[in-house]
């Protein structure tokens with residue numbers, strides 16, 4: 001398994017929070033924090049600080065947010081995002097192959113038609 005280590009995970013935390021990781025980086029990061037509690041704790045700390053700062057900018061409506069729950073939601077959303085990206089990639093590959101097959105068949109058809117009249 002080609003996972004990332006704690007040092008690499010640490011460098012991805014800030015970008016995870018800003019949602020600027022690539023799909024592959026995101027997946028490796030999520031795989032790591034799922035099995036590494038110290039990196040998860042680190043992520044949680046960053047996340048809470050980040051969310052708390054965001055809260056300051058927004059109007060106070062008196063609701064106290066559960067940051068741990070928010071982080072779990074964020075992770076679930078990230079997992080879903082990876083699945084959608086992978087699925088879209090898969091569909092585009094299938095679509096591309098279908099186009100190539102149709103184009104190739106058409107060329108074969110044309111060649112056969114042309115040679116028929118020669």
Ligand SMILES: [Zn+2]
Pocket residue numbers: 005006007009032036037038039
């Ligand atoms: Zn770790």
